[in-house]
Amino acid sequence: MIAFPPCKINLGLNVLSKREDGYHNLETIFYPVQRTDIIEIIPSEETTFTSSGISIPGEHSENLCLKAYQLLKDDFKIAPVKIHLHKIIPIGAGLGGGSSDAAHMLRLLNSIFKLSLSSDQLKQYAARLGSDCSFFVEDRPMLGTGKGEILEPIELSLKKYYLVLIKPPIHVSTREAYSGICPQQPTNKLSEVIQLPVREWKNSLKNDFEESVFNKYPAIEKIKIKLYSHGAVYASMSGSGSSVFGLFEKSILLREKFIGLDYWEGGLN
Numbered sequence: 001m002i003a004f005p006p007c008k009i010n011l012g013l014n015v016l017s018k019r020e021d022g023y024h025n026l027e028t029i030f031y032p033v034q035r036t037d038i039i040e041i042i043p044s045e046e047t048t049f050t051s052s053g054i055s056i057p058g059e060h061s062e063n064l065c066l067k068a069y070q071l072l073k074d075d076f077k078i079a080p081v082k083i084h085l086h087k088i089i090p091i092g093a094g095l096g097g098g099s100s101d102a103a104h105m106l107r108l109l110n111s112i113f114k115l116s117l118s119s120d121q122l123k124q125y126a127a128r129l130g131s132d133c134s135f136f137v138e139d140r141p142m143l144g145t146g147k148g149e150i151l152e153p154i155e156l157s158l159k160k161y162y163l164v165l166i167k168p169p170i171h172v173s174t175r176e177a178y179s180g181i182c183p184q185q186p187t188n189k190l191s192e193v194i195q196l197p198v199r200e201w202k203n204s205l206k207n208d209f210e211e212s213v214f215n216k217y218p219a220i221e222k223i224k225i226k227l228y229s230h231g232a233v234y235a236s237m238s239g240s241g242s243s244v245f246g247l248f249e250k251s252i253l254l255r256e257k258f259i260g261l262d263y264w265e266g267g268l269n
Contacts, residue, residue, distance in 0.1 A: 003108050004036040005100035007089045008135060009165070009238045009245050011156075011194060013207040014186045015178075023131070023147050024183060027190045029154060030096075030135040030142045033163060035264050037088050037101055039065065041108050044082035053087035064102035064129055069109065071125055078113045090262050092171040094239025096136070102129045103136030123151070139269075143191055156194060158268040162248040164232070166223050167262035170242040172213055177240035180212025198247060201234040209240045220244060223258070230254055 011029035018024055037053075047069060049060050056063065065083050072078055083105070089097030103126045110117045117125075119137055126133035131147040142151040186206075193204050214221035220237060223244040227235040232246030255263050 001041050001108055001112055003039045003104040005039060005089075005097070005104040005136065006032045006034050006036050006139070007093075007095035007097050007100060008032055008132070009163075009236075009243075010094070010207065011201075011236070012190045012205045013209060013239065014190060015181045015183045015208045016185060017183045019147075024178060024181075025146060026148060027143065027145050027186075028148065029156065029190065029194055030132065030144050030148075030151075031156070031158065032136075032139050032141070032269065033095075033165065034266065034269060035089060035095075035165065037097060038086040039101060039104055039108065040084045040086075041081045041105075041112060044080050047080040047083070049083045049085070051085045051087055053085075054089075054091060056085075056087055056091065064098050064133075065105045067129055068102045068105035068125075071128060072106065072109050072113075072115070076113065076115055078109060078115075081109075081112075090167045090243065092173075093167045093243040093262075094172075094237065094241050095165075095167075095243055096132050096239070099126075099130045099133040100136040102126065103133050107137065123149075154191065154194070158198075158247065160249070161198065161233075161268055162251045163264075163266060163268055164227060164246045164248065164252065164254055165238075165243060165264040166227070166245070166258050167243040168217075168219055168223060169261070170217050170220060172217065172220075172241040174240050176216075177209045177213055180216070181208060199233050202228075205234070205236070207236050207238075210237050213237065213241045217242065223261070226257065227254075230257065 123134040227246030235246040
């Protein structure tokens with residue numbers, strides 16, 4: 001069985017407060033983007049994991065796909081499987097690729113072994129694998145709060161817009177991004193700001209990570225500026241970076257403007 005885990009962009013990201021457990025409370029809108037990895041699972045005599053495409057750092061035994069398998073194996077009698085991941089979504093990009101792979105692994109196993117787990121149950125398992133893993137259990141826009149694992153469906157469609165997604169060869173670690181943040185309460189609720197016309201988002205829909213990340217990595221800010229200069233109605237860094245996206249009112253070819261950078265463009269669902 002094959003799955004195509006998508007990535008996500010963040011529409012606004014407010015870091016609200018530091019938690020006692022060392023994490024941060026935040027609010028953000030997760031929006032799915034159909035730039036996907038590919039996962040294949042087939043029956044096997046023993047559970048193995050292989051990968052192709054973009055090189056994945058670290059030991060294979062630490063991959064979130066295997067951790068997702070083990071999480072369900074601890075609670076259910078599921079047979080061994082051979083897992084192959086073809087990695088396309090850039091790593092360390094603020095796009096949630098690894099989290100999506102893990103969530104879709106849970107979804108595949110739920111289907112293959114007929115575990116009859118509900119979406120809410122899958123989200124509970126996914127939250128144990130990563131703060132934004134739960135979002136990828138359902139393919140729809142969500143308001144994320146808490147660490148990002150508390151999700152509420154939100155009515156939002158960007159089908160009229162065209163997305164350009166750029167990642168420079170810069171890795172911004174989550175720890176590094178948070179180190180430059182001073183948590184604060186926003187003036188307006190994100191759920192209200194997101195209802196404004198997209199053309200008004202530029203001045204009101206903010207990613208709190210941008211200021212400190214742009215100060216340290218001006219090349220990331222230059223991408224955002226360049227997207228606006230070519231007609232984006234809204235542009236922002238996704239998550240803690242380093243990817244930057246632009247929303248356009250019509251399809252546009254900008255690949256030649258971003259030579260040497262990871263580039264993707266396409267419509268939104």
